[in-house]
Amino acid sequence: MTTVVPIESIISKIVFLRGEKVLLDRDLAELYGVKTKALKQAVRRNIERFPDDLMFELTKEEFENWRSQFVTSNSDKMGLRYKPMAFTEQG
Numbered sequence: 001m002t003t004v005v006p007i008e009s010i011i012s013k014i015v016f017l018r019g020e021k022v023l024l025d026r027d028l029a030e031l032y033g034v035k036t037k038a039l040k041q042a043v044r045r046n047i048e049r050f051p052d053d054l055m056f057e058l059t060k061e062e063f064e065n066w067r068s069q070f071v072t073s074n075s076d077k078m079g080l081r082y083k084p085m086a087f088t089e090q091g
Contacts (some may be wrong), residue, residue, distance in 0.1 A: 005031055017062060017084075022086035040085060054090055058083045 015025040023031075029039040043050055058066065063083045 003033075007035050015066070017058065017066075017086050018056070020086075020088045021033050025085040025087070028087055043085060053088065055087050057087055 010023075013023055013031075014021050015024065016022070020068065025039055025043075026036045029036040031038070043055065060083065066084075
């Protein structure tokens with residue numbers, strides 16, 4: 001069974017980092033219907049398939065800056081203890 005995801009739900013999750021349009025690991029995992037932890041484990045097991053132009057991990061500064069943008073909404077940053085991975089359009 002194929003599930004169609006409305007384009008609006010994907011577009012709303014795109015963020016700009018390092019001059020690239022990216023999806024963060026938790027949003028990509030949600031689109032695929034898997035847990036973020038499982039997605040990250042799969043990526044790390046196959047890291048050679050994810051060069052820097054396809055995926056990168058946020059730096060500490062990028063992570064803190066991104067988190068600081070959610071001053072009024074704790075729900076967006078709840079559970080974020082680790083720096084997310086960002087997946088580019090090419091990824």
